[in-house]
Structure formats: C-alpha cells, structure tokens
Amino acid sequence: MDNLDIFFTKPQYEWTQQQKEELFFPVFNKLHENHLNRSSTYKSTLEHLKFGFDLEGPAFIPVSMFKTRKMLSVEQDQVHKVLTSSGTTGQSVSQIFLDAETATLQAKALQVILTSELGTERLPMMIIDAKSTVANRDRFSARGAGILGLMNFGRDHHFILKDDLSVDMDVVNAFLTKYKGKPFLIFGFTFLVWKTFMLDETLPDIDLSLGALIHSGGWKKLESQSVNNAVFKSELNKRHGLNRFYNFYGMVEQVGSIFLEGTDGYLYPPKFADVIVRDPKSLRILPPGETGVIQMLSLLPRSYPGHSILTEDMGRVVYVDKGAGGRQGKALEVLGRIPQAELRGCSDVIAGAVQP
C-alpha cells in the first residue's frame, strides 16, 4: 500500500495546483487500478460502458451508484462499518463499506484538516444535534458519521438538542456556565444550526463570541428562508456574537475528504483530495469560472471504489492558487443540487400508500 504520509502534512493548502497534481495523480491512478482489480461491480460497470467521444480526465462513477449497487474492494468480513447517506422516505440510500484502514484514514484526515486551521488543542464542544443521531455504532447516517468524526476533535461533548430536535436549554446553560470566558467549538449541520440558534423560540440571545462554528450541509434547506452563506454569518454574528465560521463541503461517499472554507468564503480541497468541474451535457472539463457538475477525487476510499465520484452538485472553480490567506490550489464554490429530472412514468400511485 502506498505511503500517504506526505498528504497528511501541514499546512494543508500549501501546494500549488501543479505541485499537488504531480504528487496526487500517481497515487490516485494506482488506487484506481486497485479498485478495478478488487471490485468486480466497479470493473464490470466501467468495462461495459463506452463513451461516444473522448472522455478526458479521470474516469468516475455517478454518486447514485452507491444507492443501487453494493461495491466493495475488500472481502465482506473485513467490513468494519457501514455508512448510509441521508435520504427522504421512499428513496434508497447510499451504502458505503469501510474497512478498518479506510475508517482510520478518514478519522486521521479530519484531524489533519481541522487542526491545520483550528490548532491542535482539544476544546470543549457543543454539538447541535441529538445524542440519538449517533446511537447505533454499527450503522451511521451521513449526519451521524459527520458528528462522530468531528467529535474526535473536541472534548466534553454536549448534545444540545432533544430527540425531537428542539433545544434543551439545561444542556446549553450547563455548557455556557462551565466554559464561561473560555474558547470552545460548536459543530452542527447548517440547517440545524440556523434552526436552533435563530428560529427556536425557547433559546434566548446567548454569547457565542468565544465559539468557533464548524458546520456543513449545504444551503438548500435554507433557500426558502432566503438564508445564504453571507446572511448566515451576519445574522449569527448580530444575534449571538459568533465570528468564527468553518463551513465545509463533503459527502458520506467520501468521508474525511472535506473541503474547508477559507476566509474568502470558498472551499478548498485538502492534499489528498481534488476537484474537477464538468459540463453536465458534454462532460468536458471546464476551466475556472465556468459552472458545471462537480467531480470529487480522493485518496482515502480504499475499501470501496469511491475515489472518483461525479456528484449531483453544480459549482465552479473560482480561481487557482490565489486563495485568501495564501491558500493554494483550487477554490471551489458550490452552487446547488441539480434538480431531479421529471421523467414521469405512467403510475400515479405509490404502492402501499393507499388506505381504503
């Protein structure tokens, strides 16, 4: 197995794009070969599919395949954990099979990325979620996996939501009293953070000025309230004094390969990941500035072929090697989900949904 040590060095955003590609792709290509050899589904799929034009750049599979196919690059008995994506009722969910090695790498990755930006001290952590989200230790949702991963980064974790996702003010007050005057971390999914700190009537104005908020999850759920990144930051600052924000972009199919927000508001891949933007129709690789569908590359997925995934998110590379605070590499802006196609089948009835 390749030595990935060099990808875990700090600071995480010091390589120019060229430097990164020279180090990244030889390892990536070997990983791809490995998955072709070890996952029969992956190999068979790519072998049975021909493109009628030259498909430039690294091959990929669409993220939807994790919902429909079980894909493993190790033996079943080496599977240590199974992650599932969150899905609305009726939709199938992704199944991600982790062996011990991949799970360890993912945890290490998160650690490196976050300590790179937030320092190594394990600060007290307030989690904007319910304990029940991380209850089942063998099978996690994307949210559960995210929380568990981030928990390693903090200590004395306080879950401030009840099972019904309403605020438990006893926990909030206990935490704020205990750590008054001291720096702390806050972690939550973007929509839950907003809902809890801005919309919950039982929560008064509180002082979060010594907190650093790490959050992820996209803005779709907040679209209807006209809350975008800028509004999110300014309103939370106005009401609760929050002034340190670390938004990140990631997916359960590539846990650990998170793109952490820079001070310019754009998302940066860590050393062991990269991003490509393609035109959704022609699949041509687009230059910086042009919007297309996001393809995520990562060296972390060893037990399942998740190293090159075409997402259903639209975005663009804003600039390269020009990041604020000296950040090198591609700066990504995520613009939103591609809406599901409306190809209507004939049936108007969902089986099982009818009660006489």
Add this chain to the structure above:
Amino acid sequence: MNSYSFAQPFDAITVKFFDQLGKKLVLHPRLRSRPEIVALGFWLRGANVLTIKGMLQSLPNSVSTARGVVFHIAPSNVDTIFVYSWALSLLCGNANIVKLSKRSTGVVDDILEIINEVMDSSPDFAEVKKRSSFVKLEHNSPEMKRFSDECDLRVIWGGDNTIQTIRKSFPIRPGGLEIGFADRFSYSVIKSNFFLTLSQEAADSAVDAFVKDSYVFDQKACSSPRVVFFVGTEQENTNARLLFSERVRLNLQSREITDSTATFKLKSAFEWAADGLGTVSYHGADLTTLTEVASSNTESIRRLDYGGGSFVFNNLSQLSELKTFIRKKDQTISQLGFSAEELKSFVAIIGPAGVERIVPFGEALSFNVIWDGYNLVDVFTRRVFCKT
C-alpha cells in the same frame, strides 16, 4: 348521491362541442407546437368523430345507449390521454368524473382552460358541462370510494401498480365494469437494407418520425419504442445501426436537453452498464444504446429503466425471429420498410403471444379507438337487447 345526466351516443351537440374544442386547442400559443396536441386537435374534429361513430355497429335487436357514470383515472406520463378517454366517453353519452394525475403539468392546465372556455362559450354546451367533472384526489380520499361505488364503468390508465392498488382499495360494485390499461412494452423494427437505400430526404423523414415516437413524453409512454430491431444480414444490420444512430443524433442536435435530463441519462447509462447485459454506448446525453445483448436476456431487457432516449439495439436476420421475443404485455411495434404482406404473415405466426398494434414510424403514439385489444366505443356504450 349526485344526480348525473346522460345523453344519446354521438348526439349533435356533443359532436359540435368537440369540433370546437379540437379547433381551439391548436390555436393556443403554448400548446399548438406540440405534436401530441396537433394530433389530439385533429382527432376531436367533426370528420374524425364521424368515423368513430361508424365504429358503433348497428346489430339486430340491439339499441346502443350510454354506459352511465364513468370514472376515469388518468396516467401521469402522457398528458393527453385523459382527453381521449373523457371525450370518447362523453361522445358515447356518459356522465364523467376524471381524476387527473397530481403530477400533471402546465400542459394539462392549459388544456383544461380551453375545455372550460369552450364549455362556457355557448348555452348549448351546458349539457356537456354537466356531464364532465375534472378532479384531483388524494389516493385515500373519501371521493375515491364514492366515485368507485357510484360508477358504472371505471377506466384505469396508469399501469400495473395503479390498477392493483386501486382495485385492492376501492373495488367497484359487483355489476360494474372496469378496464385497466396495464404496463405495456413497445419496440421498433427496421428493415436494414430499406433504410440504407433511402434517399437523404426520405431517411431524414423516417428518422424524424422515429424521434417523434421516441422522445415525446421522454420515452415514457407505453407506446414509446424501447428496443430497436434491425432486420437483415449481419453486414446490413451493422451498417444500418451506425447510420441510424448518426441520423438520430443529427436530428436531435437542435433539441434542448436540461442538466437534469443529462444527469438522468448518465446515471441510467451507468446502471445499464452495471447490469452487464451488453455494451452500453453513451453517444451523448441525447442517445444511449445497448448492443451485443444475448438473446437469452429477453426478460432482463424488459426490466431496464428506459427514458429520455435509451434503446437496446438488436439484430435479427428475419422478422419471424421476433416471435421468441414477444410477450403478452407487448403493445406497439413501429416499423420501417416492411410491406403489408410481410406484416400480415408476421401477425399470423405470432398467435396468442402479444402485440396489439403494428404501425409505421411516426404513429406509435397515435391514439386509436381500438386500444390494447378493446374497442373503446363498445366499452363506453351499453347495448340493450330489444325484441318485440
């Protein structure tokens, strides 16, 4: 209990109403460029309705009258079906309740607007209005039960799932009649050397007709071709397939594909590839073809998820070889290049296997009063045996 009113089959006012509706539909700015609306408009007009009237045979000792109250359940894939179903039933003298799909589109709304306009345009049409009710219902609403109990005929469009679910939850009365339009499967056959020897103009025309059959309703209608059989020698078939794909793509060049559809097509191509039935060629977001499928894979071919222009291309050396592929659920074969005699011989060998209609390219989606084995004029009327 509602009081329903009825009329005589093909009464003059109803015929006049549809003639006006047919004319008005094709004047609507948003609707008139749609091929399915043009076809519908033509179908509703006086001349065509007269030929439909002719399908109501006069038999000795029998008088045709309306069936009664008809409850139609519309499908969600083809926007115009509800109009054909309702119109035919109304012409046959019935009172109608039409449950529209909740997934209905702007097209359905536009059609309804025109229907209402024409109904309100003359006091003569008050009778027509009284016999028509368009509703959108929740699946478990009390109205579902009421209309199912009260109707004399229930017509369910929408495939196996819909039929099974509704039959289980809302049975009709023992003496009532019900017809269901179940899942169907359709395909095309092309005589390779015929296609290869067509002039540029004729080939473009044929391809245009195929595209119309396949891409309208995103290939999701029961009559939309999913498999294309090329018939001829190996060489002829190979050449025809190449040329056909090229021509189809050329035809589709000006067609707008949304990012959503392109994403769906790509996902779909990967799924087909993962199934491992053959070679999937993603020509572009417009066209996906699956080739080199073993003939033993008939059932797997049928289970693929089709839509937006994904086809299985298969080779046959003779049309008769198609016999082993045919199943009861097959509906439409759209054909290019075969003579009437060849088709008649072919139908003769099919036997009870399947296939309801064989039509030329361009007519796969054309609605006909004979549909899925039913003469709908007979279904929508009732014969009273009358002897002195």
